[in-house]
Amino acid sequence: MSRLTLIGTGPGDPELLTLKAVRLIAAAEVVAFPQKPGEASLAFEIAGGHVGPGAQLMPTDIPMNVDPEPARLAYRRLADTLVEKVQTGRDVVYLCEGDPLFYGSAIPLLEAVGGRVATSIVPGITSLTAASAEARLPLALRNAILKVLPAPLPDEVLEAELGRGAAALIKLGRHFDRVRALLARLGRAESAVVVEHATQARQRITPLADFAADERPYFSTLLVPARGAHS
Numbered sequence: 342m343s344r345l346t347l348i349g350t351g352p353g354d355p356e357l358l359t360l361k362a363v364r365l366i367a368a369a370e371v372v373a374f375p376q377k378p379g380e381a382s383l384a385f386e387i388a389g390g391h392v393g394p395g396a397q398l399m400p401t402d403i404p405m406n407v408d409p410e411p412a413r414l415a416y417r418r419l420a421d422t423l424v425e426k427v428q429t430g431r432d433v434v435y436l437c438e439g440d441p442l443f444y445g446s447a448i449p450l451l452e453a454v455g456g457r458v459a460t461s462i463v464p465g466i467t468s469l470t471a472a473s474a475e476a477r478l479p480l481a482l483r484n485a486i487l488k489v490l491p492a493p494l495p496d497e498v499l500e501a502e503l504g505r506g507a508a509a510l511i512k513l514g515r516h517f518d519r520v521r522a523l524l525a526r527l528g529r530a531e532s533a534v535v536v537e538h539a540t541q542a543r544q545r546i547t548p549l550a551d552f553a554a555d556e557r558p559y560f561s562t563l564l565v566p567a568r569g570a571h572s
């Protein structure tokens with residue numbers, strides 16, 4: 342039976358694709374992937390080499406505005422198109438950077454598809470585990486708690502959630518300065534490390550204390566080790 346498969350392509354290094362992802366991408370008749378308008382798709386850059394010769398490519402612009410409505414509309418349109426392709430007998434894959442269901446663009450697509458066609462999900466290596474491996478900073482041991490905190494959350498929430506435990510801050514971009522100031526105020530900045538573009542050729546790993554004051558990278562994860570012994 343034809344189906345839509347949402348495939349995690351991992352954080353960047355093409356060797357971090359799973360064998361299952363490679364097999365399904367090579368067999369797919371339609372290969373869809375999201376991109377920011379005017380920018381190349383990272384998911385396609387990672388996995389495009391495995392696409393079969395006759396496959397139809399479907400790059401789809403997804404607007405990245407603070408207002409989520411245009412993106413929701415784009416996912417709804419894409420879902421309708423992909424459903425139609427599956428219903429007419431084609432196997433469709435949707436490529437998603439990292440893991441599809443870890444803050445991934447596959448989530449709104451899956452919601453928009455609903456139960457209209459059969460769907461499967463192939464997990465991918467997340468940017469979180471890739472950043473930890475590249476920085477050689479363990480995420481959590483024994484009964485330790487690890488929190489993933491999106492940087493757009495307000496300061497009060499970030500401060501309350503941070504506590505003394507380990508955290509990974511994502512989606513930094515224009516929130517970078519605010520988060521840096523918050524960590525400094527809480528005495529958590531000295532041990533924090535910025536991992537940019539983990540596993541990609543442009544990867545950079547920098548202690549937060551040494552990070553240039555005018556940089557605001559979006560594709561970065563800020564790893565904040567636990568304060569004191571938590572294992």
Ligand SMILES: C[S@@+](CC[C@H](N)C(=O)[O-])C[C@H]1O[C@@H](n2cnc3c(N)ncnc32)[C@H](O)[C@@H]1O
Binds near residue numbers: 446466510537560
């Ligand atoms: C919308 S989330 C997507 C996460 C993705 N689905 C995953 O499994 O890693 C985007 C955020 O993930 C983090 N990120 C994604 N790729 C990264 C990479 N290669 N290196 C460091 N952080 C990355 C950044 O914090 C970025 O703002």
